[in-house]
Amino acid sequence: MYTDLLLKGGIVVDPAQAIHRAADVLIHAGRITAIGTDLPAHDATVVDVKNHHVFPGLIDLHTHICWSFSELGLVPDDICLPSGVTTVVDAGTSSWPTMIAFRKHIAEPAVTRVIGFSNISSLGIPAGSTAEVSNLHDINVDKTAASVAANRDLMVGVKVRQGIYFVGNNGVEPTRLAVKAAEQIGVPVMVHVGKTPCPLSVIMDLLRPGDIITHTYHGHDNGILDDHRAVWPEVIEGRKRGILMDVGHGGGSFKFDVAQAAFERGFFPDAISTDVYTANVNGPVFDLPTTMSKMLNLGMPLYDVIASTTCIPAKAAGRTDIGTLSPGIPADVAVFDIEEGEFSFRDCHGDVRIMPRRFSCVMTIRNGKVVYKREKKKKSKRSPVTPPHFFL
Template sequence: MAYDLVLTGGRVIDPSQGLDAVTNVAFEGGRVAAVGRDADTAGAADVRDVSGHIVTPGLIDLHTHVYWGGTSLGIDAEAFCRTSGVTTAVDTGSAGPGNFMGFRRHVIERSEVRILAYLHVSYAGIYAFGRNVMVGESEEMRMMAPLDAVEVAEANRDLIVGIKVRVGRHASGTSGIAPLDAALQVADAVGLPLMAHIDHPPPSYDEVVERLRPGDVLTHCFRPFPNTPLDGRGRIKDCVLRARERGVVFDIGHGKGSFAYATARGMLEQGFEPDVISSDVHTLCIDGPAFDQVTTLSKFLCLGMPLDRVIAASTVNAAKALQREELGSLKPGSVGDATILSVEDGAFDYVDVKGVHMTGDKRIVSEGVVLAGRWWHPQEAGAFRAKDAAA
């Protein structure tokens, strides 16, 4: 069979198949067509030699803010994905039911990279998140729009993967946990998962996580004090362990203020890895401390998570959280997205949201991207030049 694109010679790491081997990956008709000896280059329209690099399913960043131009925190999805190896950017609540259609028409539908969205239960989403103005959108209960959110979610099921809410002293202020209860009603009505943001108390980490259902996502799960998953003795809280047992998804959501090495080390030392690693990239953290998805992944590699599990946390695990298991895999028939990575050795400086620095001995670097079965972008001009396929 003559394929549209074949990647040759790369180390293919696909946790969805338990695969870690040097082999070929072929794409046809926008999907993965073959992996291994069946991925023949003969007659292929495009052949790229990626020897010496890692090929993974297209990376999924489960927590981003990419409503560029529509909200103050939105960044340009394509520019971000080109440098971060991300093929699916999931926007988490930038838009609410009052402005989602603008997000859809002016950003999502024009984007080459895939953008999915959690719809905010607040009418205008996260509308005042900036350097000079910072208003918690969940504090004003008059902005809670459960009826409108149900209507918009039902009408846009191709793009909306869940319902978002932000609670905490900064996000919901005197409204406390009430916005979470409103969002849970919406999520239940439309049969979608909820993603809950948590910042400083009130409410407490315990109050939030105890309300979450199987499949719901707690983002910012490795927060610094206060509102961490660890108790005063450094042990994982019982409510956290119960939540994992019932199927709550724990997502990093690094961002500007939501990831600390002290918390991460305490959790990892007790065998509690995050289900999903995401950047929470937005205008206030893209220049640090989060930077991008591969930097966030690199931090966990340097903290001791094995490479295959770091990749799983940005591919198959994220796809399961989205209930879009055609993503995050290189199984034949899956969506034809792939990311080309390298892991560099050296001494690299990484900083958390508290300003604590860690010198890591490895760095994950995005080298190129395949989107919908076609070569989209190499990081360097001339890299991975197309080869003439064998006759």
């Protein structure tokens, strides 16, 4: 049973439709039916969202949520629903041998929409110490492609971790094989960079338009910046060619200094994702709104922050039914406050910054149903590093 809802008077930001203005959003039978001013409620329950922001349900393009078969895995609804995230993308924790487990144990029981990238390695990522592409015998291009092709409702691409620890002596061969698998079935590859055995441009040269670099602002060697802290021309060129740059914050893959230098030159991310997993969910990552807040505070415009967590990751995942409030699509909606004050944020290198703005989720609607509502705020003595809504 659906309750029809009229979200009244919020500031709607939906970059897919070039909307950034005060408007009402009408939800009928689990779908968005209209956006406009002074929409009549008819039988719908009116929800006053004046002074709040209304976004399409957020998409976190890089997470680890295979809680039943990976040490890294979080329970998707626990991290997503209080964060305005209605679609969560697992980035290669599972692969072809665990496809059924991913569907039955992770995706089907979740209220959050769960999709994923299949790891190019048959091992997936069962533990933090897994070096899954250090032995090329663990890569089966054909089985990976066949498994993704047979599960296209669930699987949106192929993931490879190109860090030196994971690839061992195999150079960029794992990335080359991931592209080979993805090419067979017309899906993108997501490549983990950071501590890579070669410059980023060597990896980008292997990639096609629509492929994704994750951990863009890591603070290790072979990053996006040259010795003068400018973005390498080859990286700018690769991006112009259509390669997408994703944040993938993680426990060791985001440095304020790197992002700041890149942002000063207008090099904002295409997608903002957390790379949240068990070892970073209690800091420095916490959740997607925390990562979004860092981007906003570093100078990324609000409209772009929302595009990077809605329509751009939707397109990257090849999905047209998410990441927008277009009439007709399932009603996944996130209502947010953008709070002002003094908030503490930390990167992966111990750099703590006090910043003036913070995203705070007020309400999450999934498929037309309210699945999270923030409790009225109580006075708290907790550190402001902890988001207001998480693990209360």
